[in-house]
Amino acid sequence: AGVWVLARGGWVMEQRLPEALEGVDVLVTGASCDFARVDVRAARFALDLDAASGPPGLPSRLYVSWFEPPAEPRPGEAWRLKLRLHAPRGTRNPGAFDFEEWLYGQGIGATAYVRPSTLNARLPERVFDCPAGRWRGRIAEDLQNALGERRATPYLLGMLVGAVRGLAPGDWELMRRTGTTHLLAISGMNIALVRSEEHTSELQSPY
Numbered sequence: 001a002g003v004w005v006l007a008r009g010g011w012v013m014e015q016r017l018p019e020a021l022e023g024v025d026v027l028v029t030g031a032s033c034d035f036a037r038v039d040v041r042a043a044r045f046a047l048d049l050d051a052a053s054g055p056p057g058l059p060s061r062l063y064v065s066w067f068e069p070p071a072e073p074r075p076g077e078a079w080r081l082k083l084r085l086h087a088p089r090g091t092r093n094p095g096a097f098d099f100e101e102w103l104y105g106q107g108i109g110a111t112a113y114v115r116p117s118t119l120n121a122r123l124p125e126r127v128f129d130c131p132a133g134r135w136r137g138r139i140a141e142d143l144q145n146a147l148g149e150r151r152a153t154p155y156l157l158g159m160l161v162g163a164v165r166g167l168a169p170g171d172w173e174l175m176r177r178t179g180t181t182h183l184l185a186i187s188g189m190n191i192a193l194v195r196s197e198e199h200t201s202e203l204q205s206p207y
Contacts, residue, residue, distance in 0.1 A: 059109025
């Protein structure tokens with residue numbers, strides 16, 4: 001356990017944004033592998049950078065805020081974006097949500113926001129970018145189309161594939177009071193396990 005902690009700590013330090021890149025604008029390419037969190041102000045999402053994208057020392061995963069995006073980034077999409085970089089910062093208040101710790105737990109070494117630029121663009125689909133994320137995104141779209149605006153739809157999307165954008169603040173408060181937020185912490189597990197079992201059966205079948 002001690003070796004793992006040391007290795008994890010060393011990895012976190014390596015992924016931390018260098019001071020020389022604080023506030024710097026960079027042009028990067030990468031893939032959005034998970035669902036964006038969208039509110040009235042911005043879309044926020046993790047961007048996994050392509051190898052050798054950006055300057056040396058740039059963390060391989062960024063948490064991006066895009067104010068008034070032309071389109072919501074979807075799982076599996078590749079983007080070219082002009083970003084302004086910042087080191088993660090979180091609150092030090094006891095009992096408050098530690099945003100910085102959460103970022104490092106997600107393997108994210110820097111935050112950034114999208115700068116206005118004619119270079120910002122969605123790239124053509126790349127087959128090997130986030131196949132699992134792309135698959136979850138398609139399942140979410142199919143479920144949304146099938147279920148429509150039913151009251152339970154946001155809960156089902158959140159628990160099955162981790163698409164939580166449809167949950168209102170009141171929904172989160174209800175889950176906190178009922179002790180069910182952990183169901184979203186393992187979101188996607190149920191479908192992933194079913195898919196894994198199906199895939200295993202296919203591999204074992206002679207037909």
